[in-house]
Amino acid sequence: PSAxxxxxxxxxxxxxxxxxITTALSGSFLFPSDLDDALTHLMIYGFIVPIALALSVxxxxxxxxxxxxxxxxxxxxxxxYVAGFVLRLVPALERVFAFDSNIIARLxxxxxxxxxxxxxxxxxxxxxxxxxxxxxxxxxxQPPPDYVETRKPTRKNYPxxxxxxRFELLIISAY
Numbered sequence: 658p659s660a661x662x663x664x665x666x667x668x669x670x671x672x673x674x675x676x677x678i679t680t681a682l683s684g685s686f687l688f689p690s691d692l693d694d695a696l697t698h699l700m701i702y703g704f705i706v707p708i709a710l711a712l713s714v715x716x717x718x719x720x721x722x723x724x725x726x727x728x729x730x731x732x733x734x735x736x737x738y739v740a741g742f743v744l745r746l747v748p749a750l751e752r753v754f755a756f757d758s759n760i761i762a763r764l765x766x767x768x769x770x771x772x773x774x775x776x777x778x779x780x781x782x783x784x785x786x787x788x789x790x791x792x793x794x795x796x797x798x799q800p801p802p803d804y805v806e807t808r809k810p811t812r813k814n815y816p817x818x819x820x821x822x823r824f825e826l827l828i829i830s831a832y
Contacts, residue, residue: 663728664728665711665714668708668735669707669708671707672705674703676704679696679700679703694749698746702772703742706776714726714731714783721828723784724790724792726783726784730782731779731782734775734779734782738772741767741768741769741773741774742768742772743768744764744771745765747765748761748765780832785829785832786829
């Protein structure tokens with residue numbers, strides 16, 4: 658068995674590298690105006706989104722009885738997300754390198770397509786919306802025939818008793 662941190666390490670690495678870059682470039686609590694868009698993009702798409710994806714990978718299968726997505730299927734999605742993320746930061750380099758504005762617009766557009774496509778592919782692979790895959794609990798060992806259940810049964814098709822309401826609908830609507 659692997660450590661629980663292993664599947665989320667790439668997401669956490671992206672998040673904390675983005676946070677470190679943003680902190681180093683800002684130098685204070687106010688962003689320099691010429692880097693405002695890049696630093697905001699670094700914080701939202703470089704820090705917040707990877708943290709949300711890492712939490713999704715580790716926690717949502719447990720709480721919503723989803724299938725654990727295989728890391729080998731999520732890695733190419735993460736690589737395309739990072740490629741799109743970096744391409745969307747190209748305008749911040751415009752003052753350092755002399756790029757043609759048409760090239761910058763195309764690179765930013767390609768970056769937006771890669772970023773958005775990767776997020777859609779993550780949602781599809783993660784199977785939050787459609788629940789096409791068999792949940793992880795299907796592979797659990799069944800209790801022995803003489804086992805007596807001491808707890809009341811959970812809600813049908815849900816892992817809890819409903820004491821917190823239908824939180825699944827809130828999570829699904831967030832995705």
